[in-house]
Amino acid sequence: MAGSRFLMVGAGLSGAVIGRHLAEAGHDVSVVDARAHIGGNCHTERDPETGVLVHVYGPHIFHTDDAEVWDYVNAYQTFLPYKNRVKATTGGAVYSLPVNLHTINQFFGKTMRPDEARAFITEEQADTSIAEPQSFEEQAMRFVGRDLYEAFFKGYTIKQWGVQPAELPASILKRLPVRFNYDDNYFFHRFQGMPEHGYTDMIAKILDHPRIEVQLETVFDRAQAGDYAHVFYSGPLDGWFDYELGRLGYRTLDFERFTYDGDYQGCAVMNYGEESVPYTRITEHKHFAPWESHEGSVCYREFSRACTPEDIPYYPIRQVREKALLNDYVALAEQEPGVTFVGRLGTYRYLDMDVTIREALDTARGFLDDRAAGRTPPAFYTAPL
Ligand SMILES: Cc1cc2nc3c(=O)[nH]c(=O)nc-3n(C[C@H](O)[C@H](O)[C@H](O)COP(=O)(O)OP(=O)(O)OC[C@H]3O[C@@H](n4cnc5c(N)ncnc54)[C@H](O)[C@@H]3O)c2cc1C
Numbered sequence: 244m245a246g247s248r249f250l251m252v253g254a255g256l257s258g259a260v261i262g263r264h265l266a267e268a269g270h271d272v273s274v275v276d277a278r279a280h281i282g283g284n285c286h287t288e289r290d291p292e293t294g295v296l297v298h299v300y301g302p303h304i305f306h307t308d309d310a311e312v313w314d315y316v317n318a319y320q321t322f323l324p325y326k327n328r329v330k331a332t333t334g335g336a337v338y339s340l341p342v343n344l345h346t347i348n349q350f351f352g353k354t355m356r357p358d359e360a361r362a363f364i365t366e367e368q369a370d371t372s373i374a375e376p377q378s379f380e381e382q383a384m385r386f387v388g389r390d391l392y393e394a395f396f397k398g399y400t401i402k403q404w405g406v407q408p409a410e411l412p413a414s415i416l417k418r419l420p421v422r423f424n425y426d427d428n429y430f431f432h433r434f435q436g437m438p439e440h441g442y443t444d445m446i447a448k449i450l451d452h453p454r455i456e457v458q459l460e461t462v463f464d465r466a467q468a469g470d471y472a473h474v475f476y477s478g479p480l481d482g483w484f485d486y487e488l489g490r491l492g493y494r495t496l497d498f499e500r501f502t503y504d505g506d507y508q509g510c511a512v513m514n515y516g517e518e519s520v521p522y523t524r525i526t527e528h529k530h531f532a533p534w535e536s537h538e539g540s541v542c543y544r545e546f547s548r549a550c551t552p553e554d555i556p557y558y559p560i561r562q563v564r565e566k567a568l569l570n571d572y573v574a575l576a577e578q579e580p581g582v583t584f585v586g587r588l589g590t591y592r593y594l595d596m597d598v599t600i601r602e603a604l605d606t607a608r609g610f611l612d613d614r615a616a617g618r619t620p621p622a623f624y625t626a627p628l
Contacts, residue, residue, distance in 0.1 A: 249272050249474075250473075251274040251275070253283060254276035255276075255283020255586065256600055257587075260607070261607045265607055265611070273471070275463050276458075277462045280443065282447075285442035285443070287299065289441075292539060293540060293541055294537050295535075295540065296441050296531070301557075305434075305435065305437065306432040306597065307435075311601075312604075319448040320445035322439070325531065327435070328429065329429055329511075331513070331516050333398075337513075340427070341422060343422040347360050350394065368389075368391065369384075370385055373385040376413040377413060379413060380397070380407070380411075381409075383408065383420070386421075398518035399515075399516050404494065476582050477585050480569075480588065488575070493554075493556035493558060494549065495554035496548075500543055501544070502539060505540065507540050508525060508527050508542070510530055511527055512526055522545055524545050528540075528542070561591070566628070573627055576622040577621075582622065583622060583623065583624065584623055592627060602624070
């Protein structure tokens with residue numbers, strides 16, 4: 244007999260935002276998470292030794308064009324101005340990313356203006372003999388030419404995805420990946436910032452409602468679904484089905500943590516473009532909170548590799564094999580009563596935080612509308628395919 248409570252599997256952004264919305268609509272909500280903390284992969288915690296706020300599962304910068312989502316997060320936390328300015332070390336020099344006019348002038352030892360740089364890249368550097376690029380490599384060669392491709396795209400992509408760029412689809416690089424001005428802000432979005440006390444503090448406030456109860460270190464088992472009026476599941480889609488059709492492929496990350504007395508690299512994120520350097524980037528967490536001041540520093544060297552069943556799934560691979568398998572899991576999910584699959588793992592997509600919140604709000608609203616109209620809630624409010 245189904246209970247009257249709703250269950251959120253996962254205390255990340257998806258579970259917290261949906262849970263809060265349903266609680267405010269007068270429903271009782273349980274939230275469970277296998278981990279010992281809330282916040283999912285956005286989790287932040289203070290390092291007791293240095294006082295630095297650490298992005299435990301990798302660097303997270305909030306950016307969005309969605310005014311409702313921006314107002315939503317600001318209702319739970321003060322967001323302080325933050326621009327993501329990434330640097331890259333390659334070929335014995337440090338450059339500015341994304342590749343911009345500064346990078347181009349420095350890399351080629353020139354002093355070009357925007358129009359000159361555009362002509363230089365598109366007429367002298369780009370490989371115009373490639374009429375219809377078939378792979379990521381050909382697309383990059385066609386757009387920027389061999390020199391920039393090898394310095395900034397090739398090694399990084401091999402390390403990040405574990406495959407040669409010639410085996411990746413051209414569609415990954417949709418448009419010219421360089422800027423012909425000095426704009427080094429990584430994101431184009433209108434609203435950008437960092438939560439003053441971190442994402443976990445913000446998510447704790449979202450979950451702070453008398454109708455919400457949270458249980459940590461609690462692994463959900465599908466057999467418990469019947470105890471609830473409906474389940475919102477932000478765990479891995481294939482995990483719900485005990486991987487009966489096989490595993491959806493992911494990349495995982497290893498973070499090699501080290502501390503430093505002072506300022507280790509002078510910026511939050513330093514990428515390493517060369518394949519000979521085994522890590523993709525180094526994150527120095529204190530630079531994500533420039534309004535704080537700390538003597539000590541906490542850094543992560545980040546390594547990417549294939550995800551095994553014991554690892555945390557980070558980036559969905561979503562190539563041909565995975566999409567076929569995803570199709571089969573979606574068909575199974577659509578036969579499953581009483582559950583809606585949400586979030587980055589439940590829909591097997593890379594989702595930025597703002598998109599996660601947007602989808603969570605839309606899911607909660609759609610669910611309440613369906614319930615009011617006596618309709619059966621669907622397995623997905625956002626199609627994973
Ligand atoms: C390395 C990295 C960097 C990122 N950087 C950015 C960034 O800069 N900006 C940005 O906007 N976004 C970024 N993101 C995306 C961001 O992490 C996601 O948008 C967000 O985490 C999605 O939230 P979620 O609740 O859907 O999933 P998660 O945060 O993954 O939460 C799911 C939760 O479910 C729990 N769970 C799973 N299965 C079970 C089970 N069976 N029982 C109990 N609990 C379970 C997990 O423990 C987890 O806590 C980044 C992602 C990664 C991987």
